[in-house]
Amino acid sequence: GQQVMQIPQYQHVQEGEDFTTYCNSSTTLSNIQWYKQRPGGHPVFLIQLVKSGEVKKQKRLTFQFGEAKKNSSLHITATQTTDVGTYFCAGGGRNSGGGADGLTFGKGTHLIIQP
């Protein structure tokens, strides 16, 4: 079955440093979604990428979808303490409708920020 690998599992950064998490799929994806989960909280949808090579930005966050639609990355510029949490990618299978029943979640990257 489809597998979505996410690295690194943990990332410690100093406040103000950049942060990147990478997501790789064993199969071609129809789309990829990114979620953020604060400690003790629930996942919150950040963005979805659908097109090959797509790049989207949300303020200090930049999301990329690979040309082959098998990998994605999330980059945060100049991290702030409010960025603390776990970032999950979730890949939609090529033959699925792309909805959550076809989503496979990565294990997440835990971002820890030291002031």
Added chain:
Amino acid sequence: NAGVTQTPKFRILKIGQSMTLQCAQDMNHNYMYWYRQDPGMGLKLIYYSVGAGITDKGEVPNGYNVSRSTTEDFPLRLELAAPSQTSVYFCASSYSADIGNTIYFGEGSWLTVV
């Protein structure tokens, strides 16, 4: 607008006991889901529903049951609780399964089986 509401937030069960996690959404979403999240891990789909009266198994359905008698409610039942079911459970919903649809999660239910 409450969104997705889950109850209870915390529960301790003894091995072999049964319980139901309640989930309700007020967004008129067709799709509803139950996920479990083990410590430090991602989300695994237990069951999902594409509409009232229709449910389907996800990745890890064993030990659980669901029903969807109304659009709003999607309860998850644990029969004969086992320590392996200690986890955080998230209910979620979306309007459809089309690409571009946002999935909304409830705040989670922390379950410990002892």
